Amino acid sequence: MNAQDTSSPPLGQIVPSETELGAIATILHDAAGIVIAPGKTSMVQSRLAKRLRALHLPDYASYIALVRSDAGTDERREMVSALTTNVTHFFREKHHFDTLRDAALPPLLARARAGGRVRIWSAGSSNGQEAYTIAMVLAELCPDFERFDIRILASDIDPTMIARGRAGRYPATAVEPIPAELQRKYFTPCDGDFEVIAPLRKLVSFKELNLHKSWPMSGKFDIIFCRNVVIYFDPPAQAKLWLRFEAQLAPDGWLFLGHSERITARPDSQLTSAGVTTYRLPDTGPKSGGPAWP
Structure with missing residues (x-):
C-alpha cells in the first residue's frame, strides 16, 4: 500500500484564515489607508498567491511575518500594489x-498665455x-502648450502603474474609445500598441505617491x-x-471626484459644489500656482 501523500496543497489552493486575512487587512490599512471589505478572501488569495510563489514562501503566516518585519519594507510596497484596484480608461466620466x-x-x-503658471494634479x-x-483636452484648447508654464502631475501608490504611465504605451483596446481624430493627433502605432506622442508625455510628470503619507509638493494646484x-x-x-486636497488647491481651484464620492458640507470648508462630483474654492487671492513640485 502506498504511503499517504502529506504534501502541502498548491499555493493557489491555500486560503488565508480569518486571522490571517485580518492581519493582511490591518497591514494594508496602516500602509495605504485601504479597507478590505468583508468577503474579499478570494481576491486576497488570488492576488497574494503570486507573491508567495515569487518569494518561495509556504503559507500566508510566513508572508505576514515578512511584511511585518524590518526586512519587509519592499514587500509591503509589493503587497499594496497587488491589492490595489486599478480600473481606468480614457475619458472616463x-x-x-x-x-x-x-x-x-x-x-x-x-x-498661462499672460505669463502665469498652471498646475494640475491627477491623484491616483x-x-x-x-x-x-x-493633457489631450488641454492640447485641444491650447495647441502651443509647450510654450507656456503648464504642468500635469500624475501620482499613484503603485510603482508598476507609474512605470506604465511614464512609458505612455497602451493596447489598441484601451485607445479604441478615444475619438478617431484625437487618436491620430496624439498617438502613434508602436509594435501593435499605441504610444502617446512625446510632447504630451513631456507635459505629464509621473511620481509614486502614497496619499496617506507626506506630500512633497509645496505649491498649490489649480485643478485636482x-x-x-x-x-x-x-x-x-x-x-x-x-481637508488635505482643499489645502492643496489654489484660490478658485477645482476638485473632481469619482461618481460615487461626495464631500459633505463642513463649517471649516470653503469648497462648494460646481457640478456632478465637482467642487470649487472661491476666488480669494492670487493664482500663481506656487512653486513647482520637486
Whole structure:
C-alpha cells in the first residue's frame, strides 16, 4: 500500500484564515489607508498567491511575518500594489472633461498665455489614462502648450502603474474609445500598441505617491482630479484627505471626484459644489500656482 501523500496543497489552493486575512487587512490599512471589505478572501488569495510563489514562501503566516518585519519594507510596497484596484480608461466620466474644457481650463490658459503658471494634479492616476486625457483636452484648447508654464502631475501608490504611465504605451483596446481624430493627433502605432506622442508625455510628470503619507509638493494646484480612489478608504481617512486636497488647491481651484464620492458640507470648508462630483474654492487671492513640485 502506498504511503499517504502529506504534501502541502498548491499555493493557489491555500486560503488565508480569518486571522490571517485580518492581519493582511490591518497591514494594508496602516500602509495605504485601504479597507478590505468583508468577503474579499478570494481576491486576497488570488492576488497574494503570486507573491508567495515569487518569494518561495509556504503559507500566508510566513508572508505576514515578512511584511511585518524590518526586512519587509519592499514587500509591503509589493503587497499594496497587488491589492490595489486599478480600473481606468480614457475619458472616463466624460462630463468632468466637458467641465474641464468649457469652464476650468479657459481662464487658466489665458493666465498661462499672460505669463502665469498652471498646475494640475491627477491623484491616483493608475496607468496614466486620466492624466493623458486631461493633457489631450488641454492640447485641444491650447495647441502651443509647450510654450507656456503648464504642468500635469500624475501620482499613484503603485510603482508598476507609474512605470506604465511614464512609458505612455497602451493596447489598441484601451485607445479604441478615444475619438478617431484625437487618436491620430496624439498617438502613434508602436509594435501593435499605441504610444502617446512625446510632447504630451513631456507635459505629464509621473511620481509614486502614497496619499496617506507626506506630500512633497509645496505649491498649490489649480485643478485636482482624484476619482474613484477615496471609495477604498474608511470615513476618517476620507475626511482627512478632503481637508488635505482643499489645502492643496489654489484660490478658485477645482476638485473632481469619482461618481460615487461626495464631500459633505463642513463649517471649516470653503469648497462648494460646481457640478456632478465637482467642487470649487472661491476666488480669494492670487493664482500663481506656487512653486513647482520637486
